[in-house]
Amino acid sequence: MAAAAPKDDLRARFARLIATSGPISIAHYIAESNARYYASRDPLGVTGDFTTAPEISQMFGEMVGVWLADIWQRAGGPAPVAYVELGPGRGTLARDALRVMERFGLVPQVHLVEGSPALRAVQAMLVPQAQWHDDLSTLPDDLPLLVVANEFLDALPVRQLVRTAHGWRERMVGWDGERLLPVAGDRPMDAAIPPELADLADGAIVETSPAAATVTGEIARRLAAQGGAALLIDYGHAQPRIGSTLQAVRAHAGVDPFAHPGEADLTAHVDFAALVAIVGQFGSHWLGTVTQGAWLQAMGIEQRAQALAARFPSQAEAVAAALQRLVAPDAMGDLFKVMGLAAPPWPDGAGFA
Numbered sequence: 001m002a003a004a005a006p007k008d009d010l011r012a013r014f015a016r017l018i019a020t021s022g023p024i025s026i027a028h029y030i031a032e033s034n035a036r037y038y039a040s041r042d043p044l045g046v047t048g049d050f051t052t053a054p055e056i057s058q059m060f061g062e063m064v065g066v067w068l069a070d071i072w073q074r075a076g077g078p079a080p081v082a083y084v085e086l087g088p089g090r091g092t093l094a095r096d097a098l099r100v101m102e103r104f105g106l107v108p109q110v111h112l113v114e115g116s117p118a119l120r121a122v123q124a125m126l127v128p129q130a131q132w133h134d135d136l137s138t139l140p141d142d143l144p145l146l147v148v149a150n151e152f153l154d155a156l157p158v159r160q161l162v163r164t165a166h167g168w169r170e171r172m173v174g175w176d177g178e179r180l181l182p183v184a185g186d187r188p189m190d191a192a193i194p195p196e197l198a199d200l201a202d203g204a205i206v207e208t209s210p211a212a213a214t215v216t217g218e219i220a221r222r223l224a225a226q227g228g229a230a231l232l233i234d235y236g237h238a239q240p241r242i243g244s245t246l247q248a249v250r251a252h253a254g255v256d257p258f259a260h261p262g263e264a265d266l267t268a269h270v271d272f273a274a275l276v277a278i279v280g281q282f283g284s285h286w287l288g289t290v291t292q293g294a295w296l297q298a299m300g301i302e303q304r305a306q307a308l309a310a311r312f313p314s315q316a317e318a319v320a321a322a323l324q325r326l327v328a329p330d331a332m333g334d335l336f337k338v339m340g341l342a343a344p345p346w347p348d349g350a351g352f353a
């Protein structure tokens, strides 16, 4: 039995579940915590828990819109075509990108994949023409797709394996009577570890994201079948690496990922190297993975910032500060990556040279 049932109900529910049937996987813990977290609130902005690139400046969504319009035009401007965004948050990126795309004569259908009823309501204010989907399975399958995901893959559950004195085990979440905490599972998992990683030292953690792989595979499969292109933007690493990247953020500060399930944003770094291999397996063309700073600069964000500052002189300082946050290497510029993919007959994308 769980000692001292905690007040917070998701924590209490996990505690009871674990006390009765044993530790749960890290992936189960993240999936349920984030579903609860996003369903119940709008977490974005200064009054929320974290701020994303489209909420920093309209320039971010505008560069995404320019990229999509450019590749679409060079692909012959097929119509009808669909704009698809995964986890659109407040809908700000969609609004800014669609406004720019319209100037290029690109007026797509709008399909938003969003699990949170609270955020769907916010998105409907900025993108009233949208149709909503719970997952990618119900997206249209008879027209090209222009897909965007910003800080979506990082919110999907990761799986972790940990090296112990007895070999590899799944990393799980246990309950010690007072707190939720990471523990090693009982079952041997050595067969799940690639041979080149098998000899890592005790305590080493290997993290994978089956959910991010599934989503990326489904995008690549659809692009190959339907035509189109996609931008996956997230914080993460372009090269494989070892260790846990699970983190929790609440009120703009890092907190213990196991302390407040459902009340803090749980994310993990996206392993872009793992996703590249999947793109090819499903028949799409990998256009490249570059840092957000380099990509935004190649797309002309500095010129856009100058134009905005000239047109709204009272905003010049705010525009310059936003530009720095988005592109500076010690802000978001290096940690965030932009990965492009496209249907094989589609042209290469701008900004990946």
Ligand code: SAH
Pocket (backbone or CB within 6 Å): 034, 038, 044, 052, 053, 054, 055, 086, 087, 088, 089, 090, 093, 113, 114, 115, 116, 119, 134, 149, 150, 151, 152, 155, 156
């Ligand atoms: N792209 C937005 C929001 C990022 S926050 C921005 O850049 O501001 C993550 C978004 O993904 C939220 O909209 C959240 O509700 C959504 N989300 C997270 N997990 C999801 C899932 N499994 N299915 C559908 N949407 C999900």
